[in-house]
Amino acid sequence: MSSLSLEGIEFLTSERGQAALARELPAEGLAALTALRGEGFSPAEAGWLLEQRELRARAERKLPAADVARMLFLKEALEQASAHEVATWRAQKLAGRRVLEVGAALGADSAALARAGCALVACELDPVRAALLRHNLAALGLSERVEVHPGDGLERAAGGGWDALYADPARRRGGKRVLGLEAMAPPLSALRERARADLLVKVAPGLDLSEVPRDLGLELVSLRGELKEALLTGGALRRPGPRAVLLGGDAPWELAPEGSEPPPRTADPGAFLFEPDPAVIRAGLVRALGQRLDAWQLDPRIAFLSGDAPSETPGARCWRVLRHGPYRRKEVSQWLRAEGAGRVIVKQRGTRQDAAALEKRLPRQAGGPLRWLFLARTDAGPLALLCADLED
Ligand SMILES: C[S@@+](CC[C@H](N)C(=O)[O-])C[C@H]1O[C@@H](n2cnc3c(N)ncnc32)[C@H](O)[C@@H]1O
Structure with missing residues (x-):
């Protein structure tokens, strides 16, 4: 390993x-x-x-430098470790509770739970990781709040002393990622058998959403626009969902379904284009966000939204639409020349275009402003939108 x-x-x-x-x-x-x-x-x-x-x-890309300077790491365990801001947000859900943590690895989540005032039993099956866990918690001055259990967390569950269970199961097998909730170690069903009450299970955001048991909640979490995890919630921790949680701003920003899904609303582009955060898209909340922004989709299957007014919502990034029309490369090149565009960033959804390759082929004028070219699949063929940043 x-x-x-x-x-x-x-x-x-x-x-x-x-x-x-x-x-x-x-x-x-x-x-x-x-x-x-x-x-x-x-x-x-x-x-x-x-x-x-x-x-x-x-x-240091995911944990505070002051912590990193005191901790020891293993390559694969570091890759699996939760980013500090996500671990801190999640730990707040269990603040002050007596928590059993199954699969603590090198302790990124354990540290956040201990700092949230939890009385923690942190279990880690792998002896090398368990030794790192013990060292890291001591080095961070958190040993007093944590009982490190070097062994099977499912067995330790029977020992009691906890009232909420948190697990971050291993999702790699033989070097490959596994997505199935029963293919994880430990599997979801084993965790649910042990957790008599409140439960949080961190899983991969790419999971098959239809696998999530109906009595568990689901939260899709992104950090500064990058989708990080899906969190299954049970017992009193369950909230209606799927919901999107966006971290990295001054405070977490959330979007949850309100009753039934709004009906599809599609139309031609307005003056502004929105690209929803990946957590919003993964949670299936594009229409719900559209309703909040008074915006519509360009195609019912494509996650771009458009509207007549800009928005500073954390739920989506917003651009000013300069020109739009059916995608034809020659025409788009003419637009760019007419606009005196400098670098062009191409983003596409649902078309067959290779955005990176197209980006290199499009004309650019030295010193010209940055422009964005969006290509969206529609029933009538790919649609092109040339956009500028709001502040431009
Ligand atoms: C994804 S890692 C956890 C990462 C950790 N949450 C962090 O942020 O650093 C999963 C860990 O679960 C451990 N594990 C798997 N089954 C276990 C079990 N039954 N009891 C205790 N640990 C287990 C694995 O050895 C692995 O280190």
């Missing part, structure tokens, strides 16, 4: 290992290795130190 073993963790957590981790090393890998070898570190020790340096740099 990783080059890091229990022996490696023992070294990295020793005084010698910690001192070496805290020191500056040459930026270049070979020079750093030579420096470490010159100081008497064995090849394995130098390898573990350099791996941590690389993983810490990656970890």
